[in-house]
Amino acid sequence: MHVSGTTEGFLSCLTSPLIRSIWSKERNSKSQAYSMSKIIYIPDKLPTPPDQQPTVNVFAAVVEPKIINNLVRRLNQIAPLENLRHVKRVQKKHLEDGKTQIALILCVASENNCDLDVLSPCVQELVTSYKLSAFITKVCKEAATTKEEWEEQCKLWPTSYHPPTYNIDGITGFNEVDTQSIFGFMRLAIELAQSSSKSFQELGIYLLQVVNAAVIVDPSVTQVIASACDHHISFENASTSNVNGETSFEKSPKSLCSHFGSNGSIIHGTFPSSSSLEKLKQSCADVSCLYPLRWVDQPLPHSSNSCCWHPLRHAAIAAIESSAARDRRLFPTLETTGDKSVEMEHMGPLTKLAKRQKIDLDNANSKEKKVGTDGEGTYSKLGRPYLCTDYDIYLVWEPCIMCAMALVHQRVRRVFYAFPNPSHGALGSAHRLQGEKSLNHHYAVFRVLLHEDVL
Amino acid sequence: MDSSVEDCSSGTLRFMELAIQQAKLALHSLEVPVGCVIVEDGMVIATGRNRTTETRNATRHAEMEAIDILIEAWQRDGLSTSEVADKFSKCKLYVTCEPCIMCASALSIIGIKEVYYGCANDKFGGCGSILSLHLGSGEAPTSGNGLGRGFKCTAGIMASEAVGLFRSFYEQGNPNDFSLLDQETMKKCITS
Numbered sequence: 001m002h003v004s005g006t007t008e009g010f011l012s013c014l015t016s017p018l019i020r021s022i023w024s025k026e027r028n029s030k031s032q033a034y035s036m037s038k039i040i041y042i043p044d045k046l047p048t049p050p051d052q053q054p055t056v057n058v059f060a061a062v063v064e065p066k067i068i069n070n071l072v073r074r075l076n077q078i079a080p081l082e083n084l085r086h087v088k089r090v091q092k093k094h095l096e097d098g099k100t101q102i103a104l105i106l107c108v109a110s111e112n113n114c115d116l117d118v119l120s121p122c123v124q125e126l127v128t129s130y131k132l133s134a135f136i137t138k139v140c141k142e143a144a145t146t147k148e149e150w151e152e153q154c155k156l157w158p159t160s161y162h163p164p165t166y167n168i169d170g171i172t173g174f175n176e177v178d179t180q181s182i183f184g185f186m187r188l189a190i191e192l193a194q195s196s197s198k199s200f201q202e203l204g205i206y207l208l209q210v211v212n213a214a215v216i217v218d219p220s221v222t223q224v225i226a227s228a229c230d231h232h233i234s235f236e237n238a239s240t241s242n243v244n245g246e247t248s249f250e251k252s253p254k255s256l257c258s259h260f261g262s263n264g265s266i267i268h269g270t271f272p273s274s275s276s277l278e279k280l281k282q283s284c285a286d287v288s289c290l291y292p293l294r295w296v297d298q299p300l301p302h303s304s305n306s307c308c309w310h311p312l313r314h315a316a317i318a319a320i321e322s323s324a325a326r327d328r329r330l331f332p333t334l335e336t337t338g339d340k341s342v343e344m345e346h347m348g349p350l351t352k353l354a355k356r357q358k359i360d361l362d363n364a365n366s367k368e369k370k371v372g373t374d375g376e377g378t379y380s381k382l383g384r385p386y387l388c389t390d391y392d393i394y395l396v397w398e399p400c401i402m403c404a405m406a407l408v409h410q411r412v413r414r415v416f417y418a419f420p421n422p423s424h425g426a427l428g429s430a431h432r433l434q435g436e437k438s439l440n441h442h443y444a445v446f447r448v449l450l451h452e453d454v455l
Numbered sequence: 456m457d458s459s460v461e462d463c464s465s466g467t468l469r470f471m472e473l474a475i476q477q478a479k480l481a482l483h484s485l486e487v488p489v490g491c492v493i494v495e496d497g498m499v500i501a502t503g504r505n506r507t508t509e510t511r512n513a514t515r516h517a518e519m520e521a522i523d524i525l526i527e528a529w530q531r532d533g534l535s536t537s538e539v540a541d542k543f544s545k546c547k548l549y550v551t552c553e554p555c556i557m558c559a560s561a562l563s564i565i566g567i568k569e570v571y572y573g574c575a576n577d578k579f580g581g582c583g584s585i586l587s588l589h590l591g592s593g594e595a596p597t598s599g600n601g602l603g604r605g606f607k608c609t610a611g612i613m614a615s616e617a618v619g620l621f622r623s624f625y626e627q628g629n630p631n632d633f634s635l636l637d638q639e640t641m642k643k644c645i646t647s
Contacts, residue, residue, distance in 0.1 A: 292564045293603055296540040309536065310526055312561050317514060324512035387513050401588070402564065405557035405579070409513035424603075431586075433556070438578050438585055 044435035050152030079107035086143035226322035231313030491550035556581035573617030
C-alpha cells in the first residue's frame with residue numbers, strides 16, 4: 001500500500017500472524033474505517049507552489065530525430081549541464097498534427113545576456129554546421145522534491161524525479177504490516193490521552209479534559225519503550241506515565257496484541273458518543289503543546305501534596321525521561337562497576353567509538369541489529385540503545401517547538417502525530433523544525449489520519 | 456532592588472563566572488560543558504549544569520536542571536502556579552552558551568525575565584542563531600505564530616571562556632586533566 005491511500009486488496013498480502021488475527025476479528029467492522037485512515041509524510045520544507053519554482057534560461061533548438069544521438073553525445077562533452085542534472089537534455093513534444101517534435105538543450109544561457117553571440121565557439125560551431133535555430137527557454141533550477149513539483153516542472157521542460165529516501169523507512173510509503181502497526185500505536189496514544197481525561201473525571205476535577213500523550217516505540221520489535229501524558233497540570237494518581245520506565249505493554253508483546261484487538265471498547269467507555277475524535281479535539285484546552293503558556297492559569301486541587309504539575313513536563317518530555325530511566329535501569333553505567341578511575345579514563349574515547357560503530361551499523365543495515373532485546377530482560381551490550389536512535393514516537397497532537405527540539409536531542413527516528421497544532425506546532429504548522437539544516441539530527445515526520453470508527 | 460546598573464559590569468560577570476564554574480563541573484563529569492545560574496534579586500537561587508550523559512536524557516541541559524530545582528522547591532513551599540509564574544518573571548538566567556531551541560522555548564514558557572549568555576550556539580541556538588524565540592510574538596501569547604513570550608537577551612558575556620571549555624571537552628585526550636580548573640581557580644584567587 002502506498003502512503004496516502006489504502007485498498008481492500010491488501011488483505012490478502014498480510015503476513016504477520018498477529019496483525020492477521022486482529023484483522024480478521026475486526027475486518028468486518030473496521031476494514032472500511034482503516035481504509036479511510038492514512039499516513040501522510042510531512043516534508044522537510046514547505047513545498048513551493050509547483051508553478052512558482054525557480055527557473056534558469058537555456059538555449060535549445062528543435063532538431064531532426066536522426067541527428068539527436070550525435071548531438072547529445074557532442075553536447076555532453078562540450079556543454080554538460082553541470083548544475084542541472086535533474087533536467088533532461090531532450091524534450092519530446094507531441095504536436096497537434098500527430099507528429100513528434102524533438103528539441104534539445106544546447107547549453108545554459110547567462111542570466112543577463114541572452115544573445116546568441118554568447119554561445120561558446122564549440123556550441124556555435126554545432127549550431128552552424130547543423131543549421132539549428134537556437135531559442136531561449138526556461139527549465140526548473142532545482143530538482144523536484146514532490147511528485148506535484150515534478151509534474152509542474154515537466155510542463156516547462158522534462159526533468160527527472162527521484163523521491164527522497166534519507167534511509168528512513170516510510171518516507172516513500174509503508175507496507176501493510178507497518179501501516180497497521182502505526183495505526184495501532186497511534187490508537188494506543190489516543191487511548192492514553194483519553195484514559196487520562198477519564199481519571200480526571202473520576203476525580204471530579206475536570207470534565208472532558210484531554211491532555212497530550214506520547215508513546216515511544218522500538219519499531220524493529222514493535223515494543224513500547226515508554227509512554228507518558230502531559231504532566232504540566234497532572235496529578236499523581238491520574239498519571240499514566242511510568243517513572244520506572246516500564247510499561248505494562250513492554251513486559252509482554254501479547255498485551256500489545258490485546259490493544260490492537262480491543263475493538264475500541266476502552267475509548268468508547270470513555271466517550272460513549274461515536275464522534276470521539278471530535279470530542280477529543282473540542283476538549284483539548286489543556287493540551288500543553290497547544291497552549292504552552294496556559295499552565296499559569298491552572299487551578300490546583302486543595303490538597304497540595306497530590307499535585308505534581310510542571311509547566312515543562314509535556315507528554316514528549318515526560319516520555320523521553322521515562323525512556324531514559326528505562327535505559328539507566330536496563331543498562332547500568334560502566335562507572336558503577338569495577339575500578340572507577342580506570343573506567344573514567346577510557347570512557348570518553350570508548351563511548352565515542354561505540355557511538356560511531358553504532359551509527360555505521362545503522363547506516364549499513366537498520367534491520368540487522370537488536371541483539372538481546374527480547375522483552376524479558378536479557379539484554380546484551382550490543383542491544384543497548386543510544387538515546388532514542390531507531391525509535392519512533394507517537395503523539396496525539398503535533399509537538400510544540402520545545403518538545404520537537406527535545407525529540408531532535410534524543411535522536412528519535414520518526415515522529416507520528418494525529419492532530420496538527422495550528423498555533424504552536426513545530427513540525428509543519430507554525431515551524432518546520434525537521435527542515436532545519438543546521439541541526440545535528442533529523443527525523444522524518446508523519447501525520448496519521450485515523451478514521452473515527454477505528455477508535 | 457533594581458540592579459540594572461550593575462548588570463553591565465561586575466554583577467553580570469560575577470554571575471557568569473558562577474555559570475562557568477558549573478560548566479567546569481560538567482566538564483569534569485565528562486559532560487558537554489555548559490553551566491548556568493538563575494538569579495533573583497541579585498541572589499543566586501539555582502544552579503544547573505549539563506547532565507545528558509549521566510541521565511541518558513539528551514534534554515537534561517543546564518537550564519532545564521536549574522528550572523526543575525526551582526519548580527520543585529517552590530512547589531514544596533506550596534506556591535500556586537501563578538505565584539511560580541510571578542517568581543520566574545523576576546528571574547535572570549546566566550548561561551555559558553546560547554540556550555538551544557528547546558531551552559529557549561522552555562524559558563519562554565516559564566516566562567523568564569532576562570537571559571545573559573556566553574558563546575553563540577551555531578547548531579541549534581534558539582536566541583538568535585537558528586531561531587529567535589527570545590523575541591516572542593510581540594503580541595498576545597496566543598497570537599498563533601508559534602512564538603510565545605519574549606525575554607531580553609544579552610549575548611557574548613565571557614564568550615571566550617565558554618568556548619575554551621568546549622574546546623577542552625572536544626579535544627581532551629585525558630578527561631581527568633583538571634589543569635584548566637586549577638589555572639582558573641588560581642587566577643581567581645589572585646585577582647580577588
